[in-house]
Amino acid sequence: MKTFYGRADPSMGGIDCEEEDEEYDYHQEIARSSFADMLHDQDRNIKYYQGIKAAVQRVKARGEKVTVLDIGTGTGLLSMMAVTAGADYCYAVEVFNPMADAAVTIVKRNGFADKIKVINKHSTEVTVGPDGDMLTRANILVTELFDTELIGEGALPSYEHAHIHLMQRGCEAVPHRATIYAQLVESERLWSWTQLQPIDVDDGKRLLPPPAAVSCSGAPSVCDIQLSQVSPQSFTALGPLCTMFRVDFSQPVSSASQSYSSQFQVQASGRAQVVLSWWDIDMDPEGSIVCSMAPSWTYADPQEGPWRDHWMQSVYFLPSEMAVREGEEVRLTVTHDDYSLWYNLSSSPQTSTGSLLDRPMCTCQAHLVWNRPRFGELNDRHRNRSYIKALRRVLKSDSVCLGISDGSLLPILASMTGAQKVFSIENSGMSRQVIEQILECNSLKDEVQLLGMQPEQVTSEDLEGHKVSVLMGEPYFSSSLLPWHSLYFWYCRTALAQTLQPNATILPSSATLYIMGVQFQDLWRIRAPSGTCEGFDVTPMDEMVQQSLDYRESREAEPHHLWEYPCRGLTDPQPVMTFNFQKCLPEQPISSQGSVPLLRGGRCHGVAMWMEFQLTDEITLSMGLLEPVSEKGACKWSPHRKQGVYFLKSSWDSVGDGRASVAYNLTFDPKLGDIKMDFSVASP
Structure with missing residues (x-):
């Protein structure tokens, strides 16, 4: 029986099915396990x-x-x-x-x-x-x-x-029992991950979310993150930490759906939006041996909080935000089925424990099109201002624009900033419906034409006889996993070459791949050999992981949201490849070799990689570092896109004198749309 698996194909902007041998499950599961x-x-x-x-x-x-x-x-x-x-x-x-x-x-x-x-x-x-x-x-x-x-x-x-x-x-x-805890908070940052916010354009114009999205209860699934990396300054606690329910594992357990409630007085007035949740397990009946998932900022000394990636913390979004006042009595209710939890808030004290509440489901389709980081990206004010500023620079009163990105608001912003005609390629029918709702809500349905086809299928007739003067993209594609997968924009630009005016503006005009040698605070553990664990020899596990990495993961990067995983830059950021979108995709591979000196002391675990997009000559957007690396190597990462991480086969202790360096050898293959890579530490 043939086995197939899905693999991102950056050259096609989607997921390709490839035939795998009988060992596929082994390699895939082991290499990416926790x-x-x-x-x-x-x-x-x-x-x-x-x-x-x-x-x-x-x-x-x-x-x-x-x-x-x-x-x-x-x-x-x-x-x-x-x-x-x-x-x-x-x-x-x-x-x-x-x-x-x-x-x-x-x-x-x-x-x-x-x-x-x-x-x-x-x-x-x-x-x-x-x-x-x-x-x-x-x-x-x-x-x-x-x-x-x-x-x-x-x-x-x-x-x-x-x-x-x-x-x-x-x-x-x-363990003997488990306890679920929850805290009600207001957080503009976290709420931006689930609800599209209005965007201020110019001259008093605002791009408004459609009513169906505003009233939608959102995605039903949990958002699991390293909550320790969400600063307490980014949310306001509206209530105490509540014990929602316990499960005694020494007694018969039921998988039937149940609800539990906690009633409390609101501690601060605000908008109830989000529930932060975690659990602990008592290993004994007395509760004297406790393993807690509480985030580090709940500890008197945050350094005492153990780090884990196999167990994190949970963020749940209420079906709708609710204004609450200090001193008001409210009831927070959690319901679970056999596999998941969801929360609701009520000001009615009559809501009784045990009554089941319906699981929230998306009715606007936006939560099926955009994931949480994408919502955050669309709501990012700095990012939106950068795109609007870039559009003002390149648009003219007679501009004919064509947008290439998945579920993008950029073509709408182009229309609102003065383009004569705007087209947008939206292959997904569900994505088209979401964008159509936004267009209708903002009375722009006749201003932006959505094209449900592949770029290579677009003809002059589809563009109503126009030639495109501005080809634009964020670029964002829902199938992208690694930073350079967004180069699918380049493939689209090449396929659309015949539809462009001779001196058409391409926005972004280019992209640059950056690398930086890093020391991870904790993330290195997911690839570190175990050897002996608590006195037991578990090296066969290391052998399995290494065999799996050699099979598929070797010489490849992994996608990670680095804002969740603190690291120090031991080298300075280094541009290693630039992709010129002004020209069509080359037929021959692009290669880059060199080295980056290790300027800071520490243990180099691997290499972080990200893309920066040149929107115009003056405006650049980074999908990785948001600020220069500090003198000690501290990094601030974009929370909206995953960065690439290449783990070195062996970590390297750097004294930081610049004599040792991270050597790189990269090749972008236009036939595959991917980058072959090799990194090592070279010392004098």
């Missing part, structure tokens, strides 16, 4: 071991043999902890085939093969009995089935099944 991050999470590991040891002691104190069921064993680490703590036998369940194979190897290498049985199944398929996977029901349940939202990986159905079919009555569980 196993390394989890194994490096010492706080998590220590507290799991403390909780497991305490549970084993409680069972032994009752005079029982200890049988452990470990669901989602991964590397087998928690099972090995259980046996080390005195468990008589452990059943380690892992559904992912390559991971189960790794667990078997790791368990054997550490000398536990006679006490740990790895079961390569989903826990709901495990059977108990003389001919079953387990000889007897277990009396300790150990799991790590949680995600940022706690229940998003199907924890509730798995616990429900385990208690009914696999566990003894009155069993112990590690």
Whole structure:
């Protein structure tokens, strides 16, 4: 049976299906997993071991043999902890085939093969009995089935099944319970990720969002982020931190939908918009061993907050913002199904705990077209002012404009700043409907013509006989993953060459790729070898990851929102490639080689990469660094686009004297639309 997978194709501006060999799942899942991050999470590991040891002691104190069921064993680490703590036998369940194979190897290498049985199944398929996977029901349940939202990986159905079919009555569980916390806040920054705001153009003109978008309850999914990187100065707490609900994992668990409420007095007047949420897990019944997901700014010393990427914090957007006054009684309600949570706010004290509230769903389609970073980008005032300023520079009263970007407001802004005629290519039918709503709301439906076709299909007839004098793009394409994928604009410009006037303006006129050697505060952990973890040899996991990286990820960059992952620039930003949109796409590859000196002391973990677009001779927009790197290397990154990160095979300790450097070798292949790359540290 043939297997296909989706891969970004920058030359086509979409997702291409490619045939993959039978090992695809193995390579894709392992290379991009968070196993390394989890194994490096010492706080998590220590507290799991403390909780497991305490549970084993409680069972032994009752005079029982200890049988452990470990669901989602991964590397087998928690099972090995259980046996080390005195468990008589452990059943380690892992559904992912390559991971189960790794667990078997790791368990054997550490000398536990006679006490740990790895079961390569989903826990709901495990059977108990003389001919079953387990000889007897277990009396300790150990799991790590949680995600940022706690229940998003199907924890509730798995616990429900385990208690009914696999566990003894009155069993112990590690973790013992989980608690969900939430805080109601007002935040212009966070709210801009879910609602399109008016844009001031000029001469009193404003681009208004359509009523359907304003009244829409938004996307139903959680926004999971490193909330520690959202400054408390960027939001106002309107209420206390509320305990919303708890789940006791040692008792039968239900996956049925339920609602819980917390009533409190508003602490500050404002607009209730956003709910910040996280959870903690008690590893023991007494709650003396706690693993918390609270952001670092909740700690007296923020440096004490453990860093994790496999578990973060959650941002939920209320279906609509609500004005609240200090001292007013309100009720915050959370509802969950078997996989997700959502929140609502009411000023009615009669709302009772247990009544189910409908899951918010997008009705305006904008939340299906634009993701959260895209909403933030469209609402960015500085960015919008830059585009409007650039349009004023290039537009004339007889300008004929053609826009190329996905779900873009740039063609509308061009019409509002004086272009004679504006066309915009919008291939997606859903995206076209959203833009049409905006045009109708602003009485511009006759001013901007939307073309539902590919750039190479556009003819003079589609342009009503006009030749394009201004070809524009942000550029933004929803299928782009890495910074240079936006070069699809160049492919479109080339395909449209025959529709352009001889001296047509191209906006942006060019793009430049920048690189910078960086030291990450924490992100390096996701690619760092584990070696020995809490005294157990887990090198087979490192071997699997490296094999996967060699297979697909080697010599490739990863997309990351670097505003969430603090780093220091150890080199200065270096422009390494410029792409001239004034000319058509070249047929031959573009190559660039050189080195960037390491000017600051620190450990160089990798290279950050981003694009800067030259809108006009005077106006440049960066999709990476927003400010010059400070003297000590501090960086401020654009929150709207992902930057590229290339992790070095081995990190490098820099003394910062400029003698050592990051060497680069880059080749842009116009046939593929991608960049082949290699980085290394060169020393004298």
